[in-house]
Amino acid sequence: MREEKIARLHGTDGKLEKIIFEDGHEISRTGGFVTTELYQGNQFGASLGCALNENDGIIVDTLGKTNINGVFAAGDTSFSGPSQLIIAASEGVRAAAGVNSELTMEEF
Numbered sequence: 001m002r003e004e005k006i007a008r009l010h011g012t013d014g015k016l017e018k019i020i021f022e023d024g025h026e027i028s029r030t031g032g033f034v035t036t037e038l039y040q041g042n043q044f045g046a047s048l049g050c051a052l053n054e055n056d057g058i059i060v061d062t063l064g065k066t067n068i069n070g071v072f073a074a075g076d077t078s079f080s081g082p083s084q085l086i087i088a089a090s091e092g093v094r095a096a097a098g099v100n101s102e103l104t105m106e107e108f
């Protein structure tokens with residue numbers, strides 16, 4: 001394992017060929033993995049006054065209900081754990097059930 005700082009990646013035609021470290025040392029590579037930092041890109045919930053968690057995701061109950069009456073959230077916007085399609089889809093179904101049940105209970 002190498003822990004020196006990378007100075008730059010070198011390649012041609014968009015294909016990686018080598019990694020060049022700050023000390024000038026080079027190693028040949030044709031690929032690699034990077035980790036990305038996730039942050040909440042959408043401030044819509046905050047603008048509605050929704051309470052946010054430490055990841056700036058909208059805090060919801062198990063059926064997607066927020067602290068603002070009539071506002072439900074699901075998916076990455078209520079991010080609190082791994083950002084995955086299947087989790088977003090599942091939360092979407094829960095929120096739909098939450099909206100449905102609230103409308104059903106509403107007195108007209």
Ligand SMILES: Cc1cc2nc3c(=O)[nH]c(=O)nc-3n(C[C@H](O)[C@H](O)[C@H](O)COP(=O)(O)OP(=O)(O)OC[C@H]3O[C@@H](n4cnc5c(N)ncnc54)[C@H](O)[C@@H]3O)c2cc1C
Binds near residue numbers: 044085
């Ligand atoms: C680089 C990357 C790689 C990923 N790889 C994987 C993977 O391999 N497997 C996996 O399961 N998940 C992966 N994910 C995560 C997955 O993409 C998300 O968890 C999922 O798309 C969340 O779905 P969503 O519907 O909550 O949000 P989104 O898919 O982000 O949909 C939100 C939509 O709302 C729209 N929108 C935003 N603001 C407004 C507004 N004010 N008015 C109207 N529309 C608006 C956006 O344009 C967007 O179309 C990856 C995510 C990224 C960024």
